[in-house]
Amino acid sequence: MWWVVNSGFANATRGVFSIYFIKVSFYWIWEIAAVCFNLYFLMPRLLERNKVVPYILSVVLLVPLTALLITPGYYITAWVQGRAMRELWGNDATFWSLLLANPLPSVTAALTLGMTIHLARVWFKTRQHQQELEREKLETELKFLRNQFNPHFLFNTINSIFFLIHKNPTMASDSLAKFSELLRYQLYECNDREILLTRELAYLENFVELEKLRQNSNVSVDLDIHRLSGLKHSIAPFVLITFVENAFKHVSRTTGSPNWIKIGLDLAGDKLDFFVSNSTAADNRSEVIHYGGIGLANVRRRLDLLYPGAYDLFIHSSDSRFDVRLQLQLQNLIA
Template sequence: MSLGKTGQHWLIKYKLHHLPFWCLYHYLWAVIAVGNPLKAASAMLLLPYAIKFAGYVLFQAIAVYFNLYYLIPRFLEKGRFALYIAYLLITILCAASLIVGGYYLSALITGKSFEAIYGPGIYCLYYFYSVALPSTLASMTLAMSIKLTKNWIQTKRRQQMLEKEKLETELNFLKNQFNPHFLFNTINSIFFLIHKNPDKASVSLAKFSELLRYQLYECNDRQIPLSREVIYLENSIELERLRLNNSIKVDFQVSDTPADHLGIAPFILMTFVENAFKHVSKHPGQPNWITIKLDIYQEQLDFFVENSTSYDTYTPMTASNGIGLKNVQRRLDLVYPEKYELDIQRRQYSYAVRLRLQLSELAVVPMNTRLSQPENIYT
């Protein structure tokens, strides 16, 4: 039976730094047998006992690592159970035989009988095997338990890392699906303003560049300060107001100044606001309106968006249509599992969204990263 590459390297890879563990392990067994730690330690320094102790440490360690790093990968992990059990039993028997040889070697070197070394008793080959075999089996079992526990912990940790990477990849994908959608609509708005009102188009372009900076450089984390997201909403609403002019009344209310220590996932709120501007009614001579309210109480956020609609022509965004809404619902499931309530209502002449989020504190509060407050472009 050739050791192969695995067998050739395990002695090198798993070697001297484990010996103190095995020395301590067998010393503890000696303490249990003798009943006195000092007596056990002094006895192990005497020549006959030192030979026996070295045999237990050395041969059981070799058997343990031979099993862990050769037999298990070569046979057990490949489903060759019969061969594994056979070779394991042979390994245990060989290690026990070498340990038994240590008893006879200690008597031979010292020139004393077993009774003179170990005290009165019936010492024969069966007696020594009855001690060495259970001890070797216990060492093998302990080592396998430690190894399997270590492998289980590593596997769980690896699964958690893979799940985390998968989650982050999916969140980035969903967020990036939203960004081009918003950018496309904003560019269309600016293009419309260039022909209608160049001055307002210039102001909107400046706001647009500021929002681009925010999207590219300031919202790559899974959470950002809530205050920054609110300012982002305000700037975005200003851009939409430019395009809509005065034909639609927009009411945006924030109950209190959001604290920087609270965090929120980027672009969670903006999808609903963008949806309201996209589907708001445009009846000439009739009220067309959008109402946006943001209430913060301790760590609870209540967000309400409602817009007027045309019942005959409006197609509501539900879970079965509209990539923006599906994305934000999926992100809510991923980022805020069981920590949000989303209620979407289609009325005869309005469309309303209520979102309640349980926020959490940011680990580190970013400094000097706020967007500038939106300017009043109507004066």
């Protein structure tokens, strides 16, 4: 206390305050105030309401005004230190030279950084919201798919089973059991985001067997699915069936050349390898291309939502055949 009285205020504070403490405080206080004013007042009231010109003018005024409020910190620091401005800040340390050299670019950088961080957060939240909307839309589409059957498939399958009752009662009974399993699965057993792979494959096999009843005898169907009983792998419902449905829809039905569908699936660790191929003819070439365009885009969108970065889809089309191959990492399914 006695030292403060005898040495004077300037000498006492010289030992307490760093040479840059007051100046830095001015920077922090006014730049934080400017950034907050921009983020929580100007942007919500002007920029987010599409008032771009008033917002730009406000920011143009805010930058020099904040710089003007910071510059006195240099003078107060010199006064507290008891030293001349030129001694601390150089021979050309005038008010305007200091403002233009330091506070003005510093305030500009602070506002730019604050806006960048804020806009990045807004973009991230918007992207998350869009992804949530996409998932909700996808779930709605899946629910619609579960509750809707192809009327032609239903009618033709029932009709085929009806004729089998008199021709081959045993085969008719087996087909009716498969048809019942298929209906039960589609109505009751696939309401979760993921189901056991074995259940999805059983549904696929039943679908193929029933489709065989509807096909002409000149269409051969080769189904090669390795038995995966006991495995606990899961998969999103109806991911695989789309490719199989389209193979039956677009397979060639010519009389002078073989008509065929080949379906195969293998599982190595957690990686599923699924392929579907079918013969094509010139008369349904445009339909196949349509499937490879708009239809493929819809399939890819589903896979992007359910398995982002965890799948590879290969499509190859020629004059005589159409090939699809899907490789999937099952453990990466989004919950």
